[in-house]
Amino acid sequence: MMKKLFQNQPLIDQSLERAAETLDDFSEQVYKHYFDLQPDAEQLMSHIDDIVRGKMMAEIIRLLLVEDYQQEQDYLLFEARTHADSYFVVDDMYADLLTAVVAAVQEGAQDSWDAKFEQAWDEKSQSLLVAIREHMQPT
Ligand code: HEM
Numbered sequence: 582m583m584k585k586l587f588q589n590q591p592l593i594d595q596s597l598e599r600a601a602e603t604l605d606d607f608s609e610q611v612y613k614h615y616f617d618l619q620p621d622a623e624q625l626m627s628h629i630d631d632i633v634r635g636k637m638m639a640e641i642i643r644l645l646l647v648e649d650y651q652q653e654q655d656y657l658l659f660e661a662r663t664h665a666d667s668y669f670v671v672d673d674m675y676a677d678l679l680t681a682v683v684a685a686v687q688e689g690a691q692d693s694w695d696a697k698f699e700q701a702w703d704e705k706s707q708s709l710l711v712a713i714r715e716h717m718q719p720t
Pocket of ligand 1: 623625626633636637640641644645660664668670674675678708713
């Protein structure tokens with residue numbers, strides 16, 4: 582499992598880089614997909630400006646570039662708590678957010694998207710989601 586994830590990381594890095602190059606505004610594209618999928622999240626984020634939205638996306642990208650979430654335990658605990666207690670973010674909002682990230686990355690990849698990227702992103706999203714869920718408080 583661990584070994585597989587490590588082999589995936591170069592594919593993740595590569596496709597994030599390509600999406601940043603080919604899309605006008607990666608962050609905006611992710612939020613567009615996200616709000617289609619999750620109208621409640623759009624409501625929660627309606628008062629949040631582009632700067633804060635951009636900072637949040639920068640952290641998400643940073644996390645996607647990390648291979649081992651063991652080293653992110655404290656950070657994830659902090660964000661999961663703050664998001665739940667202060668921003669009223671619930672579990673399935675994270676899954677949809679990652680789905681939206683993958684949709685934007687896939688768009689950015691254009692013709693170079695294939696089964697191996699699909700697989701790498703499935704596993705990556707799953708592993709980040711598991712790490713976040715470990716820190717979710719029961720609702
Ligand atoms: C891996 C997942 C996530 C990470 C790493 C993350 C990270 C962040 C960060 C760093 C900020 C603060 C920006 C700043 O002020 O410096 C933020 C704000 C916020 N996030 Fe997230 N976020 C995540 C998922 C989500 C999800 C799923 C939602 C659901 C809608 C969400 C909603 C918000 C809201 C509403 C704020 C603004 C809070 C405020 O300033 O009032 N986040 N996020």
